[in-house]
Amino acid sequence: MPTMLEVTDLGHSYRAKDGVHEAIGGVSFTVDAGELVCVVGPSGCGKSTLLRSIAGLISPTRGSTTLHGSPVQGVPDDLAVVFQDYSRSLFPWLTVQRNVEFPLRRSLGRAERQARAAEALDWVGLSGVGGKYTWQLSGGMQQRVAIARALAYRPALLLMDEPFASVDAQTRFELEDLLLRVTREHASTVLVVTHDIDESVYLGDRILVLSGAPSKVVADLTVDLPRERDQITTRESEAFVTLRSETARLLHGGRPRSTKPVTSANQAEDGQTVASRWADAERAETGRRATTT
Amino acid sequence: MRAFTRGTAGLVGFLALGEVATRSGLVPRASLPPPSVVLAGLAGLLADETFLLDVIATVLALVIAVAVASAIAVPLGLVLGGNPAVRQATRAVVEFLRPIPSVALIPLALVLLGSGPETKIALAVYASVWPILFNTVYALDELDGLLVETARAFGCGRLRVLLSVALPSALPFVLTGVRLAATTSLVVLVSTELLTGGNPGIGEFILEAGSGAGRMDLVLAGTVLAGILGYLVNAAFEGAGRRLLGWSALTRGRS
Ligand SMILES: Nc1ncnc2c1ncn2[C@@H]1O[C@H](COP(=O)(O)OP(=O)(O)OP(=O)(O)O)[C@@H](O)[C@H]1O
Ligand SMILES: [Mg+2]
Numbered sequence: 278m279p280t281m282l283e284v285t286d287l288g289h290s291y292r293a294k295d296g297v298h299e300a301i302g303g304v305s306f307t308v309d310a311g312e313l314v315c316v317v318g319p320s321g322c323g324k325s326t327l328l329r330s331i332a333g334l335i336s337p338t339r340g341s342t343t344l345h346g347s348p349v350q351g352v353p354d355d356l357a358v359v360f361q362d363y364s365r366s367l368f369p370w371l372t373v374q375r376n377v378e379f380p381l382r383r384s385l386g387r388a389e390r391q392a393r394a395a396e397a398l399d400w401v402g403l404s405g406v407g408g409k410y411t412w413q414l415s416g417g418m419q420q421r422v423a424i425a426r427a428l429a430y431r432p433a434l435l436l437m438d439e440p441f442a443s444v445d446a447q448t449r450f451e452l453e454d455l456l457l458r459v460t461r462e463h464a465s466t467v468l469v470v471t472h473d474i475d476e477s478v479y480l481g482d483r484i485l486v487l488s489g490a491p492s493k494v495v496a497d498l499t500v501d502l503p504r505e506r507d508q509i510t511t512r513e514s515e516a517f518v519t520l521r522s523e524t525a526r527l528l529h530g531g532r533p534r535s536t537k538p539v540t541s542a543n544q545a546e547d548g549q550t551v552a553s554r555w556a557d558a559e560r561a562e563t564g565r566r567a568t569t570t
Numbered sequence: 571m572r573a574f575t576r577g578t579a580g581l582v583g584f585l586a587l588g589e590v591a592t593r594s595g596l597v598p599r600a601s602l603p604p605p606s607v608v609l610a611g612l613a614g615l616l617a618d619e620t621f622l623l624d625v626i627a628t629v630l631a632l633v634i635a636v637a638v639a640s641a642i643a644v645p646l647g648l649v650l651g652g653n654p655a656v657r658q659a660t661r662a663v664v665e666f667l668r669p670i671p672s673v674a675l676i677p678l679a680l681v682l683l684g685s686g687p688e689t690k691i692a693l694a695v696y697a698s699v700w701p702i703l704f705n706t707v708y709a710l711d712e713l714d715g716l717l718v719e720t721a722r723a724f725g726c727g728r729l730r731v732l733l734s735v736a737l738p739s740a741l742p743f744v745l746t747g748v749r750l751a752a753t754t755s756l757v758v759l760v761s762t763e764l765l766t767g768g769n770p771g772i773g774e775f776i777l778e779a780g781s782g783a784g785r786m787d788l789v790l791a792g793t794v795l796a797g798i799l800g801y802l803v804n805a806a807f808e809g810a811g812r813r814l815l816g817w818s819a820l821t822r823g824r825s
Contacts, residue, residue, distance in 0.1 A: 362716055366717065383730075430724065
């Protein structure tokens with residue numbers, strides 16, 4: 278698969294009253310076209326800042342991003358963002374339907390636009406509320422409108438910032454499966470920030486674990502699960518459970534265990550992939566841990 | 571409904587008080603006729619064609635003044651609100667011009683524009699520009715940055731963000747500005763008519779009724795009509811705001 282997104286030594290510092298606050302401190306990774314990568318990291322470590330930089334909404338103070346091989350300056354075409362603060366990202370003067378149509382206004386005719394928006398609202402289980410205003414909906418419903426708007430756009434690169442934080446568990450499972458299905462159908466490349474470790478394993482082809490601010494990539498884990506995921510069997514599988522605990526440990530700054538209770542040969546292989554990546558991450562992170570502990 | 575009943579009761583009480591005060595001789599009847607006489611005079615005037623032409627002249631001038639002021643102030647407000655540099659550069663000029671009372675500009679306007687209706691309209695425009703301009707600029711300050719980021723992320727350029735995000739989000743504030751501008755305009759129009767004379771309008775009617783014959787009942791009838799006009803203009807804009815901008819927290823909080 279060709280590389281879609283290449284982030285090289287990306288850093289961003291906010292100017293604060295008392296000097297500068299370094300939110301992200303040199304993040305590097307690549308994402309192949311069609312890949313879904315989850316980003317996990319401690320609260321306030323700069324995940325939203327990272328997404329904003331990649332989207333070209335803020336200009337990084339160092340490093341660079343290339344998309345399709347060309348450097349990102351300003352907002353790239355064919356990009357959609359689901360913001361963490363989803364409810365403030367919906368236009369209060371537009372109905373739900375028109376909010377979803379908003380990004381399609383430039384490219385599509387009226388009929389096609391309406392059909393696409395209706396389809397996306399149906400995906401997220403909101404086909405009945407197109408005529409309402411977004412402020413008449415519950416938080417979880419608003420979040421689904423924001424997701425529908427991004428999916429209706431069918432972007433080449435989809436950036437999502439904790440997109441399922443406000444929905445109930447059952448809806449969350451459905452939306453996770455929806456995201457996998459729709460983005461694969463349109464071969465979208467997706468970056469999902471999540472604070473839910475289970476979700477990162479379930480959704481991701483890879484998981485990027487970030488350190489606390491100024492954040493760096495602590496680990497880049499490949500999720501060696503079959504691409505077809507199932508909410509029950511996938512989550513029960515031993516590979517899933519193993520990856521989940523490894524991610525959790527890395528997230529909390531822990532070292533990988535040297536011996537792992539692995540039973541089947543297949544899973545041993547998974548484990549090795551994971552373990553070798555930890556080792557890389559460990560080497561990269563020794564300096565950081567030395568200062569924080 | 572209850573509010574309406576109470577409001578009506580208050581109004582009736584106020585009129586009754588005026589009636590008692592004037593009829594009992596507490597206030598000299600010649601200079602302040604009782605409300606019943608004034609209202610009877612007003613009823614008579616509403617059938618009087620020349621008076622109606624005066625009213626129409628003032629209302630027409632009001633509509634033109636508010637339309638022209640909006641056409642100037644909204645785009646200007648978007649430019650000033652969206653460009654801090656331009657705003658800083660124009661700040662001193664704006665702060666100097668704004669406090670000048672329109673009525674003080676009458677002599678200048680007469681010299682520049684003559685004694686036709688252009689003069690009063692120009693003065694009303696001058697007075698109306700400020701509330702619309704300041705409300706528009708304020709609205710842009712209040713614009714949620716995340717809405718702008720959302721539009722930008724979906725590929726909207728500067729102009730598109732201005733027209734499809736900044737403008738609609740500013741609309742409730744702009745409408746409030748226009749409403750204030752309309753009531754201010756009415757004051758300026760009637761004052762100018764009163765002070766300059768010679769042009770049809772409510773102000774000129776009041777001026778004529780007061781001079782010579784000294785018909786205070788007609789003077790007050792004209793004044794009451796000007797007040798009713800002001801009330802109606804305000805109510806019309808509030809109604810339009812509630813209908814058109816049901817989404818806005820500004821109007822939502824009140825309904
Ligand atoms: N506009 C801003 N100006 C100044 N500082 C900011 C700004 N936005 C974020 N920060 C700071 O940068 C750091 C990273 O913020 P960011 O929102 O990217 O973190 P996050 O990982 O998304 O957090 P969370 O998990 O809570 O969503 C925080 O310390 C925050 O206070
Ligand atoms: Mg965040």
